[in-house]
Amino acid sequence: MSYKLFIPGPIAVSEKTLQAMAQPMIGHRSTDFVALYQSIQPQLQALFYTKDPVYISTSSAWGVMEGSLRNVVQKKVLCCMNGAFSDKWLDVAQRCGKPAGALKVEWGQPIDPGALRRELATGQYDALTLIHNETSCGCMSDLPALMAVIREFPDVISIIDTISSFSALPIKKDELGIDVMITGSQKALALPPGLSLFSPSKRALDRAASTKDRGYYFDFLEFQKNHENGMTPSTPVIPLIYALKSKLEDINAEGVETRYARHARLNQAVRDWAKAKGFTLFPKEGFGSVTLNCFNNNLGYDLSALNKILKSKHHLVIDGGYGKLKGKAFRISNMGDETDATIAGLIKALDSALAETPKLAAGA
Ligand SMILES: *Cc1c(COP(=O)(O)O)cnc(C)c1O
Numbered sequence: 627m628s629y630k631l632f633i634p635g636p637i638a639v640s641e642k643t644l645q646a647m648a649q650p651m652i653g654h655r656s657t658d659f660v661a662l663y664q665s666i667q668p669q670l671q672a673l674f675y676t677k678d679p680v681y682i683s684t685s686s687a688w689g690v691m692e693g694s695l696r697n698v699v700q701k702k703v704l705c706c707m708n709g710a711f712s713d714k715w716l717d718v719a720q721r722c723g724k725p726a727g728a729l730k731v732e733w734g735q736p737i738d739p740g741a742l743r744r745e746l747a748t749g750q751y752d753a754l755t756l757i758h759n760e761t762s763c764g765c766m767s768d769l770p771a772l773m774a775v776i777r778e779f780p781d782v783i784s785i786i787d788t789i790s791s792f793s794a795l796p797i798k799k800d801e802l803g804i805d806v807m808i809t810g811s812q813k814a815l816a817l818p819p820g821l822s823l824f825s826p827s828k829r830a831l832d833r834a835a836s837t838k839d840r841g842y843y844f845d846f847l848e849f850q851k852n853h854e855n856g857m858t859p860s861t862p863v864i865p866l867i868y869a870l871k872s873k874l875e876d877i878n879a880e881g882v883e884t885r886y887a888r889h890a891r892l893n894q895a896v897r898d899w900a901k902a903k904g905f906t907l908f909p910k911e912g913f914g915s916v917t918l919n920c921f922n923n924n925l926g927y928d929l930s931a932l933n934k935i936l937k938s939k940h941h942l943v944i945d946g947g948y949g950k951l952k953g954k955a956f957r958i959s960n961m962g963d964e965t966d967a968t969i970a971g972l973i974k975a976l977d978s979a980l981a982e983t984p985k986l987a988a989g990a
Pocket of ligand 1: 635686687688689711757759760761762787789790810813819
């Protein structure tokens, strides 16, 4: 049975993108590959708002999230934590043997610039991890305000996860002073999973050059060396790079500003619908994500029953709550290729499915 994903990643992939993947293979050291790699670089740099290189990693985003720690942390990393992915990043730092501190707030609360300044002012840190858009709870922190604080501490290399926000709103890497900006393929880019894109600053590369035990697969210097020749360190997932090229054409055709406006409008449409139904937003007011919504299940619906109805009768799937929020909150993606029509269809399906979804006993 085929059904459409409205979970916040992976998301639905267009027929055009799928077709783009179905092309003959080329050698990854061939002139054809170099031409492919170099042809997409300018547009990637434009989307990252950077003059720095954008590297292509054959891995999910976590590969680069871990690799970044191994490349830039020498002293101690501060992990800003407000949801499942950012919580996990601390764990990953510790597993890499990196000294790590936590700036932790409740899931759904944004990272506070004042608290960040106080923590960085202790002088213990030479790196920081921060998730712009905490997908697990639909919370988007104020990145410009946080980057303004981070810029006060020039020894701190910032590793910024823009995995589920990239290309849905402008994130101006160079202007904000982001050192390592990371995204992945299966979120707003609406590609299949398996590709991660990242752009390091000169400062980040300099730091990497003096960092021991960077390993090989995610070594920034290996990426840079190969980038200069229009290649990747090891054999990349070429079908996904074809898909990326096709997606960049789509983005160009739509225009980025139109794309940003579309994400904002569709996000608001889902939020308006939920509010009218009586659902409340999980993240703090004013810090809701623009690529998904995470709502409290304050009306007490049986979310797994809801999803069964959505899947069997309406051929679509939403998310029934991430990790500890399972059953307590639900998430609906509006990222990627969604349109006014597809979101209207989703809302109609939700209305119809909710009407037959049982409620859980009070207190359950
Ligand atoms: C999806 C996601 C990740 C993890 O991506 P993988 O592709 O599973 O490695 C990390 N951070 C955020 C904010 C995400 O949304």
